[in-house]
Amino acid sequence: MSTRNLQAELKRHRAQELHGSPLGPWIHDIVYGAHDGIVTTFAVVAGTAGAGLSWGVVIILGMANLLADAVSMGAGAFLSIRNERDQYQRLLKEELHEIETDPEIEREEIREAYAAKGFSGKDLEHAVEIITSNKKAWADTMMKEEHGMIESKDGRALLHGLATFLGFLLFGSVPLIPYFLFREGSDNFPYAIGGTFIALLLVGVTRSIVTRERIYRGALEILLIGAVTASIAYGVGVALKSVAGV
Structure with missing residues (x-):
C-alpha cells in the first residue's frame, strides 16, 4: 500500500472512532456525570416519595442535591485530571534526574523491562540502544514500564470538569421535571419514574457505544x-416516615 493510500485509510479509520466527533473528548465525562446525576437525584425523589413528603420538600431537596453534587462531581473530575498530570510531571522529572545521575542503572532497567517482553540477544541490545539514545523517549519509557503511566496530551482538565458538571446537571434534572410541570396535588412520582427510565436507557446505550x-x-x-438505588431510597423513606413523624 502506498504512503498516500495508507494515510487515506488512517484518516478514514480515525473518522470512524469517537474521538473523530466534536464531542469525542467529552463523551466519557458527560456519560459519567449523567449517570450519577440521574441516579442520585432520583434517589432523593424516591426517598421523599416513600416518606410522603410534600411537593415543596421534593423540589428543595432535589435541587439542593442536584446543584451541590453537580459542582462536586465537576470539581472532582477537574482535580483528578490535574492531579494525575501533576504527578506525571513530578515523576518524569525524577526519572530524567536519575538518567543524568545514574544512567547505567536506568539502562539496565530498560534492558530488564524489554527482556520481560521477550527480547533477547542482539534484538534486546538494539532496542535498549535506540530507546536510551533519546533522553525524553528514555524517560517516557521508564514512566510506562516502572510507574504504569503514559503522558496525557489532553491538558483541558477544566473543560473535562465542565463536561462532567453539565452531564450531571442536565440529566440529573430529569427526575425533577414532573414536579416543576405538575405542581402540588398531582401524583408526580410515576412520571418521574418514566422520565428516569428513558434517561437511564439513553445513557446506558451511549455508554455501550463509547465502551464498544x-x-x-x-x-x-x-x-x-x-x-436498586431508588428502591433502597424509597424503602428508607417508608421505613423512617413514622420515626421522623412526617
Whole structure:
C-alpha cells in the first residue's frame, strides 16, 4: 500500500472512532456525570416519595442535591485530571534526574523491562540502544514500564470538569421535571419514574457505544443500578416516615 493510500485509510479509520466527533473528548465525562446525576437525584425523589413528603420538600431537596453534587462531581473530575498530570510531571522529572545521575542503572532497567517482553540477544541490545539514545523517549519509557503511566496530551482538565458538571446537571434534572410541570396535588412520582427510565436507557446505550460493548449490556446495567438505588431510597423513606413523624 502506498504512503498516500495508507494515510487515506488512517484518516478514514480515525473518522470512524469517537474521538473523530466534536464531542469525542467529552463523551466519557458527560456519560459519567449523567449517570450519577440521574441516579442520585432520583434517589432523593424516591426517598421523599416513600416518606410522603410534600411537593415543596421534593423540589428543595432535589435541587439542593442536584446543584451541590453537580459542582462536586465537576470539581472532582477537574482535580483528578490535574492531579494525575501533576504527578506525571513530578515523576518524569525524577526519572530524567536519575538518567543524568545514574544512567547505567536506568539502562539496565530498560534492558530488564524489554527482556520481560521477550527480547533477547542482539534484538534486546538494539532496542535498549535506540530507546536510551533519546533522553525524553528514555524517560517516557521508564514512566510506562516502572510507574504504569503514559503522558496525557489532553491538558483541558477544566473543560473535562465542565463536561462532567453539565452531564450531571442536565440529566440529573430529569427526575425533577414532573414536579416543576405538575405542581402540588398531582401524583408526580410515576412520571418521574418514566422520565428516569428513558434517561437511564439513553445513557446506558451511549455508554455501550463509547465502551464498544453490547448495547443491551450497558443499558441493563445502568437501569439495574438505578432501580436498586431508588428502591433502597424509597424503602428508607417508608421505613423512617413514622420515626421522623412526617
